[in-house]
Amino acid sequence: MAAITSKQVQVPHGPEAKLVNLMAPVEQRAALVASCNKRFELSDRNACDVELLCVGAFSPLEGFLPKEEYESVVNDMRLTNGLLFGLPIVLDTNSEDIVPGDTVLLSYQGQDLAVMNVTSKYTPNKPLECLKCYGTSSLEHPAVQMVAMERGKYYLGGPIKGLALPTRVFPCATPSEVRATLPANQDVLAFQCRNPIHKAHYELFIRALDAPNVREGAVCLVHPTCGPTQDDDIPGVVRFRTYEVLKEETANPRLRWAYLPYSMHMAGPREAIQHMIIRKNYGCTHFIIGRDMAGCKSSISGKDFYGAYDAQEMANKHAGELNMQTVPSLNIAYTEEKGYVTADVAKAENLHVLNLSGTKFRQMLRAGEDIPEWFAFKSVVAVLREQIQTAPPRH
Missing domain, CATH: 3.40.50.620 (HUPs)
Known part of the structure; x- marks a missing residue:
């Protein structure tokens, strides 16, 4: 039988067994938006990851992986603290302008979803990422093709705060x-x-x-x-x-x-x-x-x-x-x-x-x-x- 909490349900993933909620309180959202010095338009895949981070589906993550965490998940299928994690959660970009220290407004199809404090910007080793995560670096694999041809040159890491969840034609319960x-x-x-x-x-x-x-x-x-x-x-x-x-x-x-x-x-x-x-x-x-x-x-x-x-x-x-x-x-x-x-x-x-x-x-x-x-x-x-x-x- 899996372990249960005092509320008698399965414990969330992570050493603290805590369900992460990255949604900012309503009264703080305007100030968060005002603090941003850059704007970034999310892809469909990015927007899914932002939503899952914000609602705690990727608990205990509180943002996109910085370089050292990315490399740890790629190489060992674990975060640097040893916690098991299957695939790296990353935000990709081709932008030369966004740099560590920036506060970036993440938007998707005209909707502001989150604010990200960029702590890390790095050039991923995409062939190694694909080989380790997908077992192949061949473009014949759909995810290898996605990493090689859809994702941008750089990955950004850092914590996020949620402003809203994407407006979808189907509801996605948290x-x-x-x-x-x-x-x-x-x-x-x-x-x-x-x-x-x-x-x-x-x-x-x-x-x-x-x-x-x-x-x-x-x-x-x-x-x-x-x-x-x-x-x-x-x-x-x-x-x-x-x-x-x-x-x-x-x-x-x-x-x-x-x-x-x-x-x-x-x-x-x-x-x-x-x-x-x-x-x-x-x-x-x-x-x-x-x-x-x-x-x-x-x-x-x-x-x-x-x-x-x-x-x-x-x-x-x-x-x-x-x-x-x-x-x-x-x-x-x-x-x-x-x-x-x-x-x-x-x-x-x-x-x-x-x-x-x-x-x-x-x-x-x-x-x-x-x-x-x-x-x-x-x-x-x-x-x-x-x-x-x-x-x-x-x-």
């Missing part, structure tokens, strides 16, 4: 808000995803609630990432709509739903650790982890960058230190004879397994064909069909 919805003294499983949820996924997290290391009465926090991800993924706004209709269709009292403004790195094992730390801060005690979690393929050869169980092994290795438990997601198959069963049962009983690939599913959506009810929820199909028929063609 860690404290999510914690307020969780049952006291009870196991809370986290289910991470970045795609629409189909029936096999649903079976995974419903069955995980009955895992041997999960207590009776546990709940599952379905916590999809809705920030930027791979170019060919379904847009976050559309994914959000699929989750909302599914929440209504299933109306399952053992589920909690929230949305995470996190930008995926597809970093496999390292990202598994990052996701566990974030979900720990949201109050979860258990993390459901599947095959090839946060994995990706070469954009040229199609070869997987990570082994199917690399992320699970990394998560299991550090679960105790993170004060969490892992629940491996079952390998589920749909059979004509018995519906959804584990793949082992399907094989042992020689059952007839039905399959539908993601590519075939998308083709059927475009063509207006009926989608098998065993594969997808009707409500989700309706949202996806509307999106796929109105989206501009890809070139």
Whole structure:
């Protein structure tokens, strides 16, 4: 059982077990803005990181990593004090004008989000960062391409104070808000995803609630990432709509739903650790982890960058230190004879397994064909069909 606080919920990450809140009091915000001598426009990814820092999802961090902390996380997957941390949280820029000592107003799409005291400006070793964090420095990896081609020449480090959270079309509950919805003294499983949820996924997290290391009465926090991800993924706004209709269709009292403004790195094992730390801060005690979690393929050869169980092994290795438990997601198959069963049962009983690939599913959506009810929820199909028929063609 994971440790709990006096309020009988999971402790936040860090030696002080304290949920960070970087939002400045309302009466201080005008003075903070007035103190700024520079302005900086955030990218979509930057804005996600600012929001997660401000609400405490990256507890115990209080800002973007300075050089020594960045290098420690890159090389050792730990902060300089030894605390486990999966991926470096950095603010990138090409600006020659911003220097240590500056007070910078961080804005996003016309909205002032935070004020940053710049304490560090450095040129990162991007090839080393990619090799250590993603296991490769090849541009065939989407995050390597992001670091090399999207991120600026310099990284800025320093503490931030929040002014406002980004205005989004979907609400992203803060860690404290999510914690307020969780049952006291009870196991809370986290289910991470970045795609629409189909029936096999649903079976995974419903069955995980009955895992041997999960207590009776546990709940599952379905916590999809809705920030930027791979170019060919379904847009976050559309994914959000699929989750909302599914929440209504299933109306399952053992589920909690929230949305995470996190930008995926597809970093496999390292990202598994990052996701566990974030979900720990949201109050979860258990993390459901599947095959090839946060994995990706070469954009040229199609070869997987990570082994199917690399992320699970990394998560299991550090679960105790993170004060969490892992629940491996079952390998589920749909059979004509018995519906959804584990793949082992399907094989042992020689059952007839039905399959539908993601590519075939998308083709059927475009063509207006009926989608098998065993594969997808009707409500989700309706949202996806509307999106796929109105989206501009890809070139």
